Amino acid sequence: MMLKAHRNHPLWLAYMLHRLSGLALALFLPVHFHVLSLALTRPESLDRFLGLADNPGVKLAEFGLVFLLAVHFFGGLRLLALEFLPWSARQKTLAAASIAGAFLISGAFLLQAV
Template identity: 50%
Template sequence: MSAPPRPYRRNALWIAAMVHRVSGIGLALFLPLHFLALGLSLQGAARLDSFLRWTDIPLIKLAEGGLVFLLGVHFLGGLRVLFVENFDWRVNQFRVATAAGGAAAMLAFAFLIRVL
């Protein structure tokens, strides 16, 4: 026998909270790669230049656009959580969550246009 559906999982704000958590995990997975790049800069210019040439691959540029999206979503989702927890603000949460996702997507798109 399956469990009854949970109506709160159909809520857009639940989805926004889940996107915030997943973006945090994605950023945490990226962090070791960032530290690797910083470490290569300490090993000399030739090692860093080799790594930076690798990052010119279009697939890597696309992944960087995804990273910008994750940063935007996580930042704006965090602001939404701060407002929810510290103010009596319940009326326009759905609109703000939708706007935050749209703003993050536009930011990532602008980044991709600039780097590709």
Template identity: 50%
Template structure:
């Protein structure tokens, strides 16, 4: 069994957890799209409902999950096409830094 303290293991875990989080978000996304299909008034009511701090925090979480999943997927592609390298810790740190940076950029520009 692999060492669970290794950064590559945590990169694997973050990629899987972010994928599950994004999959759980999809029904909410389809629910929101359903309001748009029902008409302008339904969508406007939904948008007013979502204009609070909890949904803003959720949007930040969603952007961060997307960035984590993208960075983890790029790390997996690098493993597939480039093979194992001794600098896997650097790739994991770079992936996590990219994801957190994307989330912070969204948070700074959300308004």
């Protein structure tokens, strides 16, 4: 299958990553609110759930969550720059720097959590 020309552009990847990270975060929020509600309604269930949080797989999932948050944040900054700053050739570099910054932030979180 051949990609359309605009999909070969690096900023299209930044566009899709921002949309997908937003969707993933939106899907995560109901689960997060449910776990928070356990603190008020069933503290013993929350304690069991928090015991699972020491699992290395959960630590990796937390890394993914922080990565998604950072990607979405930096993607939003990129969109604000597109809206309010003049277009420049450096935006490809800025988009790559946004991904690198998101990975750096989430990696630091992972190292602290392990």
